[in-house]
Amino acid sequence: MVSALKSSPSPKPSSNSLAPSKMPMGGAALDLTGVPLPEETLSAAQRADAILLGAIGGYKWDKNEKHLKPETGLLQLREGLKVFANLRPATVLPQLVDSSTLKKDVAEGVDLMVVRELTGGIYFGKPRGFGTNEKGEDIGFNTEVYATHEIDRIARIAFEIARKRRGQLCSVDKANVLEASMFWRKRVTAIASEYPDVELSHMYVDNAAMQLVRYPKQFDTIVTNNIFGDILSDEASMITGSIGMLPSASLGESGPGLFEPIHGSAPDIAGQDKANPLATILSAAMLLKYGLGEANAAKRIENAVLDTLNRGFRTGDIYSAGNKLVGCKEMGEEVLKSV
Amino acid sequence: MVSALKSSPSPKPSSNSLAPSKMPMGGAALDLTGVPLPEETLSAAQRADAILLGAIGGYKWDKNEKHLKPETGLLQLREGLKVFANLRPATVLPQLVDSSTLKKDVAEGVDLMVVRELTGGIYFGKPRGFGTNEKGEDIGFNTEVYATHEIDRIARIAFEIARKRRGQLCSVDKANVLEASMFWRKRVTAIASEYPDVELSHMYVDNAAMQLVRYPKQFDTIVTNNIFGDILSDEASMITGSIGMLPSASLGESGPGLFEPIHGSAPDIAGQDKANPLATILSAAMLLKYGLGEANAAKRIENAVLDTLNRGFRTGDIYSAGNKLVGCKEMGEEVLKSV
Numbered sequence: 001m002v003s004a005l006k007s008s009p010s011p012k013p014s015s016n017s018l019a020p021s022k023m024p025m026g027g028a029a030l031d032l033t034g035v036p037l038p039e040e041t042l043s044a045a046q047r048a049d050a051i052l053l054g055a056i057g058g059y060k061w062d063k064n065e066k067h068l069k070p071e072t073g074l075l076q077l078r079e080g081l082k083v084f085a086n087l088r089p090a091t092v093l094p095q096l097v098d099s100s101t102l103k104k105d106v107a108e109g110v111d112l113m114v115v116r117e118l119t120g121g122i123y124f125g126k127p128r129g130f131g132t133n134e135k136g137e138d139i140g141f142n143t144e145v146y147a148t149h150e151i152d153r154i155a156r157i158a159f160e161i162a163r164k165r166r167g168q169l170c171s172v173d174k175a176n177v178l179e180a181s182m183f184w185r186k187r188v189t190a191i192a193s194e195y196p197d198v199e200l201s202h203m204y205v206d207n208a209a210m211q212l213v214r215y216p217k218q219f220d221t222i223v224t225n226n227i228f229g230d231i232l233s234d235e236a237s238m239i240t241g242s243i244g245m246l247p248s249a250s251l252g253e254s255g256p257g258l259f260e261p262i263h264g265s266a267p268d269i270a271g272q273d274k275a276n277p278l279a280t281i282l283s284a285a286m287l288l289k290y291g292l293g294e295a296n297a298a299k300r301i302e303n304a305v306l307d308t309l310n311r312g313f314r315t316g317d318i319y320s321a322g323n324k325l326v327g328c329k330e331m332g333e334e335v336l337k338s339v
Numbered sequence: 340m341v342s343a344l345k346s347s348p349s350p351k352p353s354s355n356s357l358a359p360s361k362m363p364m365g366g367a368a369l370d371l372t373g374v375p376l377p378e379e380t381l382s383a384a385q386r387a388d389a390i391l392l393g394a395i396g397g398y399k400w401d402k403n404e405k406h407l408k409p410e411t412g413l414l415q416l417r418e419g420l421k422v423f424a425n426l427r428p429a430t431v432l433p434q435l436v437d438s439s440t441l442k443k444d445v446a447e448g449v450d451l452m453v454v455r456e457l458t459g460g461i462y463f464g465k466p467r468g469f470g471t472n473e474k475g476e477d478i479g480f481n482t483e484v485y486a487t488h489e490i491d492r493i494a495r496i497a498f499e500i501a502r503k504r505r506g507q508l509c510s511v512d513k514a515n516v517l518e519a520s521m522f523w524r525k526r527v528t529a530i531a532s533e534y535p536d537v538e539l540s541h542m543y544v545d546n547a548a549m550q551l552v553r554y555p556k557q558f559d560t561i562v563t564n565n566i567f568g569d570i571l572s573d574e575a576s577m578i579t580g581s582i583g584m585l586p587s588a589s590l591g592e593s594g595p596g597l598f599e600p601i602h603g604s605a606p607d608i609a610g611q612d613k614a615n616p617l618a619t620i621l622s623a624a625m626l627l628k629y630g631l632g633e634a635n636a637a638k639r640i641e642n643a644v645l646d647t648l649n650r651g652f653r654t655g656d657i658y659s660a661g662n663k664l665v666g667c668k669e670m671g672e673e674v675l676k677s678v
């Protein structure tokens with residue numbers, strides 16, 4: 001794995017105290033400072049051992065101009081931390097198989113990992129913006145672009161992960177149409193020679209979107225670009241029926257990793273003590289494992305979450321008959337009891 | 340609706356005879372002529388009243404260079420016919436609700452239409468290709484670009500369709516990140532003022548990919564760009580469990596429409612008499628309705644298909660216990676009997 005603190009475990013300035021520091025970003029930062037990612041937040045994050053991020057965004061800032069959107073702060077943070085590898089597991093827990101909208105036999109046993117390229121592609125490609133075309137008409141445009149090293153490094157991470165899982169890597173692209181995808185496929189195929197023990201396949205993105213619905217168990221590890229990863233990882237997480245349960249990790253070559261739940265900020269239920277805290281709690285577990293190399297501590301948290309589910313506690317999003325419906329706070333307390 | 344022959348029903352040179360002419364494209368054309376879209380095929384198509392297209396592609400040509408791929412022929416045909424509006428219905432027939440991998444209560448009653456922009460965006464945007472970046476590294480790149488008139492015309496078609504359906508249009512984009520999407524959203528919103536009776540909403544593409552799995556019934560008409568439409572329409576069609584059943588229509592301002600099944604060429608079962616012919620048969624119905632203005636004839640075909648299903652005939656892809664498993668040929672014959 002790539003994580004600053006596993007490869008360079010020497011203490012850093014900010015890690016003298018074990019108490020994590022809290023810094024604003026997104027909507028909170030906009031309200032406090034007028035920008036979605038204050039410089040102090042970015043530099044504190046860069047000095048940190050690992051970063052746990054709450055979900056961002058909300059109605060209040062939805063109509064902001066681009067540079068004042070909470071989402072822009074998130075993209076700046078990912079770019080500023082150079083966390084190019086976004087790991088998004090989508091697992092169906094036996095306890096929660098009923099909360100999937102997929103039939104039980106389709107959902108049961110799904111255990112896949114989407115490895116999404118996070119700091120390249122159309123999210124960051126230039127030129128981008130607004131302008132006029134040769135006919136004088138207004139246009140909006142973006143550039144999907146990938147360079148050799150960007151593909152090679154995400155491919156290597158994906159092969160490493162597949163190797164530790166079931167040894168199957170599916171690279172998703174649109175190489176029947178896009179040059180950026182043809183180049184992606186060429187590089188991924190080249191890197192495959194370094195991993196003869198991993199079975200590599202390729203799939204077009206439209207087909208992948210179908211196959212996730214048709215037969216998600218066929219997937220072990222998926223590697224794909226930034227925008228396809230955005231779409232497919234959300235689809236995959238919804239297939240598990242437990243999007244409120246799913247953590248993610250974003251890692252770079254060196255420097256701290258960024259850990260956050262896959263779900264958004266759910267502004268529709270804000271302040272109602274209804275949100276499922278488990279994705280954030282499991283993100284903290286990923287932080288311990290991938291960010292601080294504390295696999296045992298991570299396991300304790302993961303087990304506490306499973307135990308809490310086994311004891312029948314459910315927030316609304318994963319509730320099914322026969323269980324105990326609890327709010328966000330109570331769910332957190334129950335997990336604490338299980339540690 | 341936009342279709343040459345509804346708006347200009349005067350007979351054209353090629354329509355003197357009622358017998359349709361057959362022209363090669365895709366893999367067949369590559370084998371015969373060395374190119375995926377021979378000039379004669381394009382010009383015959385341009386002179387036609389409407390075009391019925393078989394699915395294209397196959398292992399044999401998978402490794403061809405871009406300009407010799409069957410897919411390239413399809414893109415050239417769409418571009419050459421200027422069919423910018425791709426209509427992809429995804430409907431769950433009561434007879435087939437069990438073939439969906441979604442739970443019955445989730446799949447039942449799904450009836451949505453994806454209106455996909457088909458001749459713009461990243462599929463056709465320039466610059467595109469391979470090159471080197473400032474650091475001398477190899478790159479592959481594409482341009483996502485939309486101009487005012489491209490968005491306005493697809494938006495109008497989508498509003499027209501939504502108006503004839505349940506009056507709800509959901510425009511899907513990634514306006515929290517991409518300028519091309521911000522511009523898309525701006526134009527769609529502007530066009531909305533022409534359709535006060537249609538309710539317009541906006542959704543990010545990642546969320547749309549989730550919502551299609553979570554609660555597909557929330558959608559009536561979806562309008563989106565070329566690449567998002569490619570992904571979401573395939574996902575939507577798989578959700579119905581009947582991708583072998585779904586037709587599509589591609590229409591321009593004037594000139595003939597292009598009608599084709601949503602599914603691919605399924606090279607894995609080629610020549611085994613297993614394919615489901617219903618999507619192609621229903622594409623012919625769409626051709627009659629949208630391409631030739633023959634709504635009654637279209638209805639006859641649609642009813643014949645429903646009748647055949649009611650009589651229990653099923654190809655393998657939509658088979659469920661208690662029905663009669665038939666091959667492609669027999670299915671076609673049964674539909675003929677039902678007309």
Ligand SMILES: CC(C)[C@H](C(=O)O)[C@@H](O)C(=O)O
Nearest residue numbers: 071072074075230515516545
């Ligand atoms: C909020 C948005 C910018 C972000 C993205 O598109 O990357 C989100 O959808 C995600 O997947 O983390």
Ligand SMILES: CC(C)[C@H](C(=O)O)[C@@H](O)C(=O)O
Nearest residue numbers: 176177206410411413414569
């Ligand atoms: C074959 C391919 C070029 C095509 C596309 O991407 O448009 C297909 O997937 C489709 O959706 O019709």
